Amino acid sequence: MTQKILVLPGDGIGPEITAEASRILAACQARGLDVEVEEGLVGGSAYDVHGEPLPTETLEKAKAARAILLGAVGGPKWDTLEDLAKRPEKGLLGLRKNLGLFGNLRPAITYPQLADASSLKPELVAGLDIMIVRELTGGIYFGQPRGIEERNGERVGFNTYVYSESEIERIGRVAFEMAQKRGKKLCSVDKANVLEVTILWREVMERLAPEYPDVELSHMYVDNAAMQLVRAPKQFDVMVTGNMFGDILSDAAAMLTGSIGMLPSASLNESGQGMYEPCHGSAPDIAGLGIANPLATILSVAMMLRYSLDEPALANRIEDAVGKVLDDGLRTADIASVGTRTVSTAEMGDAVLAAF
Amino acid sequence: MTQKILVLPGDGIGPEITAEASRILAACQARGLDVEVEEGLVGGSAYDVHGEPLPTETLEKAKAARAILLGAVGGPKWDTLEDLAKRPEKGLLGLRKNLGLFGNLRPAITYPQLADASSLKPELVAGLDIMIVRELTGGIYFGQPRGIEERNGERVGFNTYVYSESEIERIGRVAFEMAQKRGKKLCSVDKANVLEVTILWREVMERLAPEYPDVELSHMYVDNAAMQLVRAPKQFDVMVTGNMFGDILSDAAAMLTGSIGMLPSASLNESGQGMYEPCHGSAPDIAGLGIANPLATILSVAMMLRYSLDEPALANRIEDAVGKVLDDGLRTADIASVGTRTVSTAEMGDAVLAAF
Ligand SMILES: CC(C)[C@H](C(=O)O)[C@@H](O)C(=O)O
Ligand SMILES: CC(C)[C@H](C(=O)O)[C@@H](O)C(=O)O
Numbered sequence: 001m002t003q004k005i006l007v008l009p010g011d012g013i014g015p016e017i018t019a020e021a022s023r024i025l026a027a028c029q030a031r032g033l034d035v036e037v038e039e040g041l042v043g044g045s046a047y048d049v050h051g052e053p054l055p056t057e058t059l060e061k062a063k064a065a066r067a068i069l070l071g072a073v074g075g076p077k078w079d080t081l082e083d084l085a086k087r088p089e090k091g092l093l094g095l096r097k098n099l100g101l102f103g104n105l106r107p108a109i110t111y112p113q114l115a116d117a118s119s120l121k122p123e124l125v126a127g128l129d130i131m132i133v134r135e136l137t138g139g140i141y142f143g144q145p146r147g148i149e150e151r152n153g154e155r156v157g158f159n160t161y162v163y164s165e166s167e168i169e170r171i172g173r174v175a176f177e178m179a180q181k182r183g184k185k186l187c188s189v190d191k192a193n194v195l196e197v198t199i200l201w202r203e204v205m206e207r208l209a210p211e212y213p214d215v216e217l218s219h220m221y222v223d224n225a226a227m228q229l230v231r232a233p234k235q236f237d238v239m240v241t242g243n244m245f246g247d248i249l250s251d252a253a254a255m256l257t258g259s260i261g262m263l264p265s266a267s268l269n270e271s272g273q274g275m276y277e278p279c280h281g282s283a284p285d286i287a288g289l290g291i292a293n294p295l296a297t298i299l300s301v302a303m304m305l306r307y308s309l310d311e312p313a314l315a316n317r318i319e320d321a322v323g324k325v326l327d328d329g330l331r332t333a334d335i336a337s338v339g340t341r342t343v344s345t346a347e348m349g350d351a352v353l354a355a356f
Numbered sequence: 357m358t359q360k361i362l363v364l365p366g367d368g369i370g371p372e373i374t375a376e377a378s379r380i381l382a383a384c385q386a387r388g389l390d391v392e393v394e395e396g397l398v399g400g401s402a403y404d405v406h407g408e409p410l411p412t413e414t415l416e417k418a419k420a421a422r423a424i425l426l427g428a429v430g431g432p433k434w435d436t437l438e439d440l441a442k443r444p445e446k447g448l449l450g451l452r453k454n455l456g457l458f459g460n461l462r463p464a465i466t467y468p469q470l471a472d473a474s475s476l477k478p479e480l481v482a483g484l485d486i487m488i489v490r491e492l493t494g495g496i497y498f499g500q501p502r503g504i505e506e507r508n509g510e511r512v513g514f515n516t517y518v519y520s521e522s523e524i525e526r527i528g529r530v531a532f533e534m535a536q537k538r539g540k541k542l543c544s545v546d547k548a549n550v551l552e553v554t555i556l557w558r559e560v561m562e563r564l565a566p567e568y569p570d571v572e573l574s575h576m577y578v579d580n581a582a583m584q585l586v587r588a589p590k591q592f593d594v595m596v597t598g599n600m601f602g603d604i605l606s607d608a609a610a611m612l613t614g615s616i617g618m619l620p621s622a623s624l625n626e627s628g629q630g631m632y633e634p635c636h637g638s639a640p641d642i643a644g645l646g647i648a649n650p651l652a653t654i655l656s657v658a659m660m661l662r663y664s665l666d667e668p669a670l671a672n673r674i675e676d677a678v679g680k681v682l683d684d685g686l687r688t689a690d691i692a693s694v695g696t697r698t699v700s701t702a703e704m705g706d707a708v709l710a711a712f
Contacts, residue, residue, distance in 0.1 A: 074549070089549045119476050119587055121494075140517060141550055148552050154521045157556030161496060162514040164507070188560075191600075193430070193445045194497055196504050200513030227616075230586065231475055247605060252582040280660040 003309065004063040005037045008058070011044040011078075011088055012282025012346075013292035014071025019282065020294035020302050020349030021069060027356055028305070028314050038065070042095070043073030043088035043282075044332055047081075053091030062095055068275040069300060069307040070095075072282035074098045096136050101275055102167070103269035104136040104246065105175040105303075106252035108233075111262055113326040118258025120233075128257055130236045131182060133175040136166045136267055141243045161197050168204040170270075173296055175240035176212040183237035185212025187218050189245055201242065221247070225261070229253055254279045261293035261305040261334045262322075263302035266307050277302035290344045292334035298352055321355035359665065361393045362421040364414070367400040367434075367444055368647035370427025374651035376705030377425060377657050377675065383712055384661070384670050391665070394421070397431030398451070399444035399638075403437075409447030418451055423664040424631040425656060426451075428638035430568025453494050457623035457631055458523070459530040460492040461659075464589075464609035467618055470691055474614025476589075484613055486592045487538060489531040490602025492623055494523045495598045517553050521597065524560040528627075531596035532568040539593035542573045545581045545601055557598065565650040578605070585609055610635045617649035617690045618678075621658035622663050630664040632656035646700045650690035654708055670679055677711035 007022055009015040025037055040058040047053050053073070071087040081087050095101070110118065110128040118125045143160030150156075162215055172188075179186040188205045191196035209217045216335055220228065222245045228235060252259045263279040273295055278296030286292055297318060299322060305315040330351050331340040343351065365371040381393055391591045396414040403409050418424055429444040437443050451457070466474065466484040499516030503589055522682070526545075535542040540584075544561045546554035558575055565573045576584065578601045584591060585608055597605060610616045619635040634652030642648055655678060661671040686707050687696040699707070 031412075084549075084552070084555065087549060093550070119480050121475060121477060124475050143514070146552050148556050151520070155556060156518060156520045157553035158499070158513055158516055158518040158549075159551045159553050160516055162512060163511045164512045192444060192602075194449070195513075195515045196440070196502050197513035197515050199440065200504050223603045223607040226582070226604045227611040230611045232609055245578045245604075247547075248582045248601075250578040252586055253607065255583040255586045324371060 002066055003035050003066040006044040006061050006068045006132065007037060007304065008038045008068060008070045009039070009045070010042050010071040010073040011075050012284045012287040016067060016071070016287070016290065016292050016345050017278065017294040017297040020345060020352075021297040023349055023353055024298050024301050024318060024356065025069070027353055028301075031314065031316060033309070033311060040071065041131070042091040044075055044078040045090065045140035047078060047086055053086060053088050054094040059094070059098055061097060062272055066273060067304045068095070069297070069304065070275055070277040071297065072278065072280070073084065074282050075284040088148075093141065094273060096267060097300045099273060099275070100137060100178065100269040102135060102137040103268040104134040105178070105266045106132040106134060106250040106279060107263060108132060109258050109259060109263065109324060110257040111259045114171070114259045114262065115254055116258070116337060117335055118256060120256050120258075125257060128233055130253055131178055131238045132191060132250040132253060133171065133178055133238060133240040134250055135163075135167065135171040135242050138163055139243035142280060153263065157304065161244070163197055163201060165275060168201050171240060172205050172208045172217070172248065173224060175238055176208060176215050179215045179238040180212060184214055185216050187217070187220055187225070187239045189222050189239055189241035189249065191218050191222050191291055192219070193221060198242070205240070205331055210331060225249060226252060228289065229256065234331070261332065263337045264296050264303050266300075267305045268307060272308055274304065276304040291333050291348060292343050292345050293334050294349050295332075298322060298349070306355040322354050324355040338350050359391050359422040360420055361391045362417050362424045362500050362662070363393060363395045364398040364424060364426045364429040365395070365400050365401070366638065367431050368428055368643040369639055369642045370429070370644065372644075372648050373634065373650040373653040373700050374425060374427040376701060376708075377653040377664060379705055379709055380654050380657050380674060380712065381425070383709055387670065389665070389670060390665060398426065398447040400431055400434040402447060403434060403442055409442060409444050410450040410497040415450070415454055418455060422504065422629060423660045424451070424630055424653070426633040426637070427662065430629065430633065430638050431640040431643075448463065451631060452471065452623060453498060454626065455629060455631070458491060458493040458527060459624040460490040460710060461622040461624070462488040462490060462536070462602075462606040462610065462612050462635060463619060464488060464606070465615060465619065466613040467615045467682060470615045470618065470653065471680065472614070472693060474612060474690055476612050476614075481589065481613055484589055486609055487534055487594045488532055488602060488606040488609060489596040490529040491519070491598050494519055496601035506641065506707040517551065517600070518558060521556065521560055521608050525564065526558050526563050528564045531594055532564060535571045535594040536568060540570055541572050541574070541593035543576055543581070543586055543592055543595045545578050545595055545597035545605065546575050547578050548575070549577060552698050559598070581605060582608060585612065589636055606635070617688065618651050618655065620652050620659045622656075623660045624663060630665055632660045639657075646702065647689050648701050650701050650705055651688075651708070654678060654705070673712060680711040681707045
């Protein structure tokens, strides 16, 4: 049966980078991948047309799709919207929640060709390969009660950081299984010396551990994890943590590889339906200039092929093509360095297609 | 009137490092500083004696003191205590809360003598000088309701991230005033695209800004702040944020200087009463070996002299003495490098005293 793919370009550089990724998708179709590709609106660009960041039509298309490719959402144009529910970010959060995409996989890999681009000393990041597993549909992002209200004559803002045992167990299993397929080390990050919700988190991780005897489980406080990522990132294999800590740590980890323009991500639900997007944001400052790096989005297609479409061979081909283009010395401006050739978004797409 | 100083050695390396700092305090007394120094128990070592991490006697002494010098708390010995209220960390949190020490100042400075010790490339951290202002008595650390309870047939853990306008305003003013005395740039860190409590945070910071027209206020999402600290830390002057984000970002910032064994901190209330402690932890793995670095604790005495005792000249003398000892090539093991001389905790204390 033909499966559906929904492409959501979003805002900022989103349309430029998804355009190149769509060309790779089309090339996969030419090689026999049986999918039907649609487009839709999300984020600020959806708000501009429909008055909301996640129109019903987009949500319906997303539900019907096996996989979604998202560019990026957000930008200064919508930052001043009074109503938080109308902000571009709510389009993204709404997709995650409505499709139950609780398992966020964020690889932090140093591409050997780019190790010098890291702000860390090369020996600390060469060969770095961490997988951060972030819970994506719970925690403080979605906890109730939340709001701003009057108490004792002044306004008070509040949010709730909440996890149930089953939510923790579900993401824990994703992380343990990931560790089994990789280096067999899992570090669970919490703040169990202060927060009750993360005491439960740690307890559930401990309870799961005997079911994965080949995986070595450790625990680390989030402040220490932030330090250890900076000090010696190669000590980590798989990390698992909640929504908020995962947001912070995965961005720090991505940046320290020096390869942030290259890093894809996957957000999966229990049936393998997934949303795929680059780790970087919508970069409104360079939107429309044709200079954005499409590689993280192209590599997100590879993740899609691997995790939602069961096409590992095609995924490998894309990753190899990207490696070859880097070996050839082609770079978009964000990853350019002495001795390399700076190319445009479209030229980079051309090159990957040619190597595919 | 003679002011009281309370020294709380705490756990792990705490007793060793506060011993050296106490010698510097005594040297200040010899130079005319009119203080009376007492000792007390806190953390795991207090639990071992009194069955609680913050005995009433310690709290009373702390309230009566103008300033507290704390070593560090915590260690594996107490990590398995079922009752969170008995854990060493609660001693520290109890002191902060009971004394109303809402203003946590965490400098992240690269000592020129140690720039090579950073995991970042030297040019990115040379001359780095950030002041992180962290709110310390509110936010998710203390928010109610909190706990673990049964809901719909399973256990659920929950904590509350809450700030009132007056709490935000109070820490905002500390940060704006700090920026006025420094580089006049203040970056407020929040997650206003997701969390209501930080929408209020941002709003209050904006409202305060016109009262400090010489300070340039900017806002950054916490995930981006974690990335920017790794990418280009020198873009920051003063950063202000809530308790949890401050915990994470200040540890990352401290680590990336390469000088973490050197960094002191201050926690102040509205009357200038303060608690002073090194940024690093209790390092149970090296406790009792006589090799811990006492400099962060010695520099915490300098902060105490500056912020609670109004003795800036003595504070400068201590800082100069530490600089001289580093110039002379003396290092404890944690900051040792080729060409320097590794010394013990006590030898380092001797050297600072000799240079004082
Ligand atoms: C845009 C924002 C809501 C989002 C998040 O915080 O989850 C982003 O930072 C991410 O990590 O995907
Ligand atoms: C020990 C712990 C409770 C404490 C905190 O989280 O505040 C520590 O990490 C710190 O930053 O002082």
